[in-house]
Amino acid sequence: MGxxxxxxxxxxxxxxxxxxxxxxxxxxxxxxPEVQEDLTYRVLHPIEANTSCYPVPYKFxxxxxxxxxxxxxxxxxxxxxxxFVPSRIGQTDILIPVHFFCVASVILKRENHELKVWDEPIxxxxxxxxxxxxxxxxxxxxxxxxxxxxxxxxxxxGDYYGLREKALxxxxxxxxxxEDLLITKWRESLDAExxxxxxxxxxxxxxxxxxxxxxxxxxxxxxxxxxxxxxxNRILRMKEFERSWAFCFHDLEDETDDPRMGGRNRVxxxxxxxxxxxxxxxxxxxxxxxxxxxxxxxxxxxxxxSRSLLSERLPTSYPAPRWDxxxxxxxxxxxxxxxxxxxxxxxxxxxxx
Amino acid sequence: MGDLWSMENPAENTQQSAVIDSAQAxxxxxxxxxxxxxxxxxxxxxxxxxxVIGRTVSTKxxxxxxxxYHFWVADSDKAQGKIEIGNIVAAYSDExxxxxxxxxxxxxxxxxxxxxxxxxxxxxxxxxxxxxxxxIAEVVVVTCVVMRNVSSKTKPVGRSRVYFPSILGIQFAYGxxxxxxxxxxxxxxxxxxxxxxxxxxxxxxxxxxxFLIGPEGAHLNVSGISGLASKTSSIExxxxxxxxxxxxxxxxxxxxxxxxxxxxxxQSNERIKKDEWSGKAYEILHIxxxxxxxxxxxxxxxxxxxxxxxxxxxxxxxGFSWDLSLIYRDIxxxxxxxxxxxxxxxxxxxxxxxxxxxxxxxxxxxxxxLNREIDNANRAHNQWISGGHVLTWSKMRSxxxxxxxxxxxxxxxxxxxxxxxWKELADGSVYVIDMQMLSDRGQRLVFGRSxxxxxxxxxxxxxxxxxxxxxxxxxxxxxxxxxERSPLKSHLINITARGRSLGLVLFGAExxxxxxxxxxxxxxxxxxxxRTETNELRTPNYSAFSEEVKTKLTMLPQGQLLxxxxxxxxxxxxxxPFPPCLPGDQYSSEQHQQEE
Numbered sequence: 046m047g048x049x050x051x052x053x054x055x056x057x058x059x060x061x062x063x064x065x066x067x068x069x070x071x072x073x074x075x076x077x078p079e080v081q082e083d084l085t086y087r088v089l090h091p092i093e094a095n096t097s098c099y100p101v102p103y104k105f106x107x108x109x110x111x112x113x114x115x116x117x118x119x120x121x122x123x124x125x126x127x128x129f130v131p132s133r134i135g136q137t138d139i140l141i142p143v144h145f146f147c148v149a150s151v152i153l154k155r156e157n158h159e160l161k162v163w164d165e166p167i168x169x170x171x172x173x174x175x176x177x178x179x180x181x182x183x184x185x186x187x188x189x190x191x192x193x194x195x196x197x198x199x200x201x202x203g204d205y206y207g208l209r210e211k212a213l214x215x216x217x218x219x220x221x222x223x224e225d226l227l228i229t230k231w232r233e234s235l236d237a238e239x240x241x242x243x244x245x246x247x248x249x250x251x252x253x254x255x256x257x258x259x260x261x262x263x264x265x266x267x268x269x270x271x272x273x274x275x276x277x278n279r280i281l282r283m284k285e286f287e288r289s290w291a292f293c294f295h296d297l298e299d300e301t302d303d304p305r306m307g308g309r310n311r312v313x314x315x316x317x318x319x320x321x322x323x324x325x326x327x328x329x330x331x332x333x334x335x336x337x338x339x340x341x342x343x344x345x346x347x348x349x350x351s352r353s354l355l356s357e358r359l360p361t362s363y364p365a366p367r368w369d370x371x372x373x374x375x376x377x378x379x380x381x382x383x384x385x386x387x388x389x390x391x392x393x394x395x396x397x398x
Numbered sequence: 399m400g401d402l403w404s405m406e407n408p409a410e411n412t413q414q415s416a417v418i419d420s421a422q423a424x425x426x427x428x429x430x431x432x433x434x435x436x437x438x439x440x441x442x443x444x445x446x447x448x449x450v451i452g453r454t455v456s457t458k459x460x461x462x463x464x465x466x467y468h469f470w471v472a473d474s475d476k477a478q479g480k481i482e483i484g485n486i487v488a489a490y491s492d493e494x495x496x497x498x499x500x501x502x503x504x505x506x507x508x509x510x511x512x513x514x515x516x517x518x519x520x521x522x523x524x525x526x527x528x529x530x531x532x533x534i535a536e537v538v539v540v541t542c543v544v545m546r547n548v549s550s551k552t553k554p555v556g557r558s559r560v561y562f563p564s565i566l567g568i569q570f571a572y573g574x575x576x577x578x579x580x581x582x583x584x585x586x587x588x589x590x591x592x593x594x595x596x597x598x599x600x601x602x603x604x605x606x607x608x609f610l611i612g613p614e615g616a617h618l619n620v621s622g623i624s625g626l627a628s629k630t631s632s633i634e635x636x637x638x639x640x641x642x643x644x645x646x647x648x649x650x651x652x653x654x655x656x657x658x659x660x661x662x663x664x665q666s667n668e669r670i671k672k673d674e675w676s677g678k679a680y681e682i683l684h685i686x687x688x689x690x691x692x693x694x695x696x697x698x699x700x701x702x703x704x705x706x707x708x709x710x711x712x713x714x715x716x717g718f719s720w721d722l723s724l725i726y727r728d729i730x731x732x733x734x735x736x737x738x739x740x741x742x743x744x745x746x747x748x749x750x751x752x753x754x755x756x757x758x759x760x761x762x763x764x765x766x767x768l769n770r771e772i773d774n775a776n777r778a779h780n781q782w783i784s785g786g787h788v789l790t791w792s793k794m795r796s797x798x799x800x801x802x803x804x805x806x807x808x809x810x811x812x813x814x815x816x817x818x819x820w821k822e823l824a825d826g827s828v829y830v831i832d833m834q835m836l837s838d839r840g841q842r843l844v845f846g847r848s849x850x851x852x853x854x855x856x857x858x859x860x861x862x863x864x865x866x867x868x869x870x871x872x873x874x875x876x877x878x879x880x881x882e883r884s885p886l887k888s889h890l891i892n893i894t895a896r897g898r899s900l901g902l903v904l905f906g907a908e909x910x911x912x913x914x915x916x917x918x919x920x921x922x923x924x925x926x927x928x929r930t931e932t933n934e935l936r937t938p939n940y941s942a943f944s945e946e947v948k949t950k951l952t953m954l955p956q957g958q959l960l961x962x963x964x965x966x967x968x969x970x971x972x973x974x975p976f977p978p979c980l981p982g983d984q985y986s987s988e989q990h991q992q993e994e
Binding site: 105106109110111112114155158159160321356357359360361363364368373374377380 | 473510511512513515516517519520521522523525527528529530531532533534535
């Protein structure tokens, strides 16, 4: 079902609930840029000596096209406030925000230097609304039967701002779900037997350890410091083609989480993709993650994966923001997903009719 | 990488964390259905077996309009590298209710590189030899000018899949046939070549007889640089096609103005047999690959050899030599513009009046009379003769005395002349007037005298033909551009403006269209453009063509032309075969004797 149709139904839904169509020209993601994801991670232990950084066995320009990666994954989400429904429960007047959302994930496969969509992307669209607060409960089922995907926001109370924040969180959950679904599909394919999948961002969001075993996460943003100031400054002063010592870390949440889910331990290291004079210490710096499954051979994997990642630094995605850390195929994933998701302009225009 | 990249524990299909059924999710991939499954017969306009070659695209800054649309080229071997400027494509609407045909006028290659500096950075800050693992995404965007659509509604092209059209589609796009494939011309379709599209589809291209030789429109103009054998060959081929397919009675008069160009049009061209493509083209277009028949060759008589002509043709030719009564009206064309002024014209009027009163019958009589008049005036110390100064009369006499020597054989000074038998022109007749041996002024005399004679017999309905087609190369010699007016130029302008009602049709050729009088060029309903120089393309004659079309014109190979026809919505690049007759420079008398 196309976005236009869903938006059309959403418009009717809001009207039927006695609400008002009031689309915002910006998405919640644009209004609230994602917070850094690795603030609560804790380093368990360094796997390699942290007294110095390590040169990656990468010779430029001979190795400039040596990447062994062929698969790249990214997901995107777009959550836009499209209206609100006034409701009164008991003596409480409530304003319920209604969001249109679209989440999608894609894997690109590289063959003969060209990127193509692997299998099919997964796209999920619908609306977020706190169902239980809606005044006309009897019409919900009818809209759902017509194909409107109404995803409830699990919220407490009727705080307008709280509900909007929950919508954003739910979008992330949905996005991770479609990403996880696609990665699972890929991992179950023959392609996964001889390849790693390069994933944009941290792998900590993925719980499926078997998936993670075949993934390499590349984070572009990190503001946490896992080591003492001196060691961390050594990382910030790494030269081009150098990597940090590999270390093992996990999420603090895991310590209190349901132990049956398994601990999310990852092997990680920093890598300097490029450096130029007069640039900030994080210029070209990424953090790489792989599964703890490779802890025993961490040095070997860190070297080989870093070598391929260094090869992926070209071509650049300039002038994209953070182009210095971008991997071109990941950028291509983002561009692809942007092209298949309805833009805020389309959403705004569709809602206004 | 070896084992490092291999899965140590092959996946077991144990975990299924399906949150969403991807099968239910929207599929943004390629639509599964195609026009072969759709209702109606729109698919007959498309080469569906070749497949989709792209999709229309409209952006904020470059929207599709009712006159122009854009599409990107699909990433397939059948699309990439196959489309070129001048191809015809068909945009099949996603609603499956319309097809919009367009001709490719511009192709641009885009990449996602934002700036030159971005690409410089992508090569590690300027290392030109560096190899990258991923090719930068590139897309070829094609701009098409709308030709015609099936719905006949003027509207912008919406989201559509783009195909190459079928033969029917191509001919429909050019307004040659209706949707059933039936000709919609009012006159007979006259094939002018074949169009080869990017997918290899070959479609015969015809023009409407009623617009080529009248009465709706008329005249053909061919321009292009010399040496590529496109101009003469294409006209010979078109004339053969015309004589084959016309429903009218048509005669042709050609003027051979240089070398042996047209002197062996009655001889077969062996190259057609050797060139498979040419043979096939004649077959497709239903034109016999045979030389012209009913031909007659004329040239000024030879003054050295009795019963022979000055023609370079080694086979039979007939002589002509004009006496005063036949050419007196054309004598002014033998003067240069510097010599011909009002005073000379005044003197000539006096002489012309005497000729028309039949007081002067032969050229010699005219010269004798002139001598006598001037001598009498001199003896009487009279400076004026019939209002003209005696010096002007003397100047006139010296020119008139020189002409018979300058145009030996062409002008008979005594006795009756021999004219070209214009009244014997009949349906299918082909006359070739060889005048290559004459100077430019002599050629102007012959050409001017001939078209006047043909005009007269057509006007007086003295021959049983509907049209006489006149072909002359180097038209700029007879009707140059600019303000300068000559009787011949005025007559040619008159022919192109009104000749079609008489049945007089001009097929003219020249290197540069800009060098021919604007009115003559603009009055033509059909244009052939061969390879053209860049400087020439900057002139207003080519302003309707896109820069890409102009670029293609500068590189056009032999045997290809851009055709602009009054009824075509857009110009079309066509290929034509070797001419049906022997190019003059390839004639060998020995070979001819052997064949005989």
